[in-house]
Amino acid sequence: MLKETQEKYLMDLKAWLSETKEEELEEMTAFFSSRLEGYETHMKSIWGEDYRLFSEKLPKECRHILDLGCGTGLELDEIWRRNPSLSVTGVDLCQDMLNRLLEKHADKPFTAVCMDYFQYNFEKNKWDAVISFESLHHFEREKKKQLYGKIRDSLKEGGVFLLGDYTACCIEEEELLYGVYLEKRKRCHTEEGHFVHFDIPLTEEHETELLKAAGFSSVELSDELAEAALFIARK
Numbered sequence: 001m002l003k004e005t006q007e008k009y010l011m012d013l014k015a016w017l018s019e020t021k022e023e024e025l026e027e028m029t030a031f032f033s034s035r036l037e038g039y040e041t042h043m044k045s046i047w048g049e050d051y052r053l054f055s056e057k058l059p060k061e062c063r064h065i066l067d068l069g070c071g072t073g074l075e076l077d078e079i080w081r082r083n084p085s086l087s088v089t090g091v092d093l094c095q096d097m098l099n100r101l102l103e104k105h106a107d108k109p110f111t112a113v114c115m116d117y118f119q120y121n122f123e124k125n126k127w128d129a130v131i132s133f134e135s136l137h138h139f140e141r142e143k144k145k146q147l148y149g150k151i152r153d154s155l156k157e158g159g160v161f162l163l164g165d166y167t168a169c170c171i172e173e174e175e176l177l178y179g180v181y182l183e184k185r186k187r188c189h190t191e192e193g194h195f196v197h198f199d200i201p202l203t204e205e206h207e208t209e210l211l212k213a214a215g216f217s218s219v220e221l222s223d224e225l226a227e228a229a230l231f232i233a234r235k
């Protein structure tokens, strides 16, 4: 991001955080259930093209993949358009989002798992690819580090983790959002382990460090998506 664009972006972000200072944190599942109707239109207005580009990064030879935070399946719409017989397990906290996916793709080889992906049993050497799009920016660094280790172990040799996500444009944004998140959790008396919807993205550098620390043999950062960073981590 250009310096001037970044300054303007941070100024707007600070103004928005100040306007919404008193707003309560919403529980994660309730947040997505209550926005289900406009959800796909909203997401496609920002990441429409990115879903297609993301799907193109999935190696053609994949047979079994795991999607973490699959939601209503926007990335899977594109992935199955290219390969309708691909077998997918999708994990999501929100049953309403999964129901929408199941309505759209009743004919696909899909297993829906309604649970927290931090609690999911990934098993070892099982998946050709693990993918996640616009879900992990809600979680703290240490939690993600452990998850990335489990993802790595669950991939077959040569398997790939494709992470498409919102990243902070600089350390100032990362620290600003994390500070507000902690302050809001405290003010709302949010219990430890309770998931709320608030974005706490890491910078690209910090996300890359976490993936490397999880033991992936290579971590590539692609700038091919327009509105998200794409990390390609290989076992």
Ligand SMILES: C[S@@+](CC[C@H](N)C(=O)[O-])C[C@H]1O[C@@H](n2cnc3c(N)ncnc32)[C@H](O)[C@@H]1O
Residues within 6 Å of the ligand: 028, 029, 032, 043, 068, 069, 070, 071, 072, 073, 074, 075, 091, 092, 093, 094, 097, 115, 116, 117, 118, 132, 133, 134, 135, 138, 195
């Ligand atoms: C912004 S949506 C993205 C959904 C989909 N990947 C897409 O791009 O349309 C984030 C999704 O992550 C899910 N999610 C958030 N935290 C989760 C967790 N700990 N375990 C499982 N799913 C989670 C939410 O329920 C929601 O469906």
